[in-house]
Amino acid sequence: MIRATGKGSISSILAVGLHIVRIIAWIGFAALSAALVALPLIPPFAEWVAHLDGASIDGEIDIGADDFVEVLRHFISFGVALYVVERLLELLKTLRFGTPFVKENAIRFRKVGIALLFGEVSKIVIGILAMLTGADVNAGLDFMVFVSIAAVFVLSEVFHEGARMKAEQDLTV
Secondary structure, eight states, X not given: OOOSSSTTSHHHHHXXXXXXXXXXXXXXXXXXXXXXXXXXXXXXXXXXXXXXXXXXXXXXXOOOHHHHHHHHHHHHHHHHHHXXXXXXXXXXXHHHTTOOOSHHXXXXXXXXXXXXXXXXXXXXXXXXXXXXXXXXXXXXXXXXXXXXXXXXXXXXXHHHHHHHHHHXXXXXX
């Protein structure tokens, strides 16, 4: 039987997995941050290099608004994922210490819900940007994601009530 806390527990295994995801998310977020800065600068830089004596650029550099919008979409996704993973690691830490029903965890779940909602609403903004720039970017909404976000807000309220009940029980003992 697998335990919820302690060495070799589900929370320990999840924590290891989330630490790996956090590293990947940080790498992706950093790369996408650099890309957001570099993309608008590449065409003018290439043109400047092309005007230097003895320099030649083979091929055509075709970076458009659709590339920027696509990178922006991934940047937001990685940012939201990174934020959510950080909150989940904080939640798991309290579980490993045996105190999951604390007010802070209710707040963490609420923050996760808000971050996920921000990520989904940003898809609407990305879709509008894609229409304005003529970019072919898939920024569709998914009904099940909104159901999942609602579930996270429900968990937030469950943890809030659990923390309240635990505090009340601690006072009566």
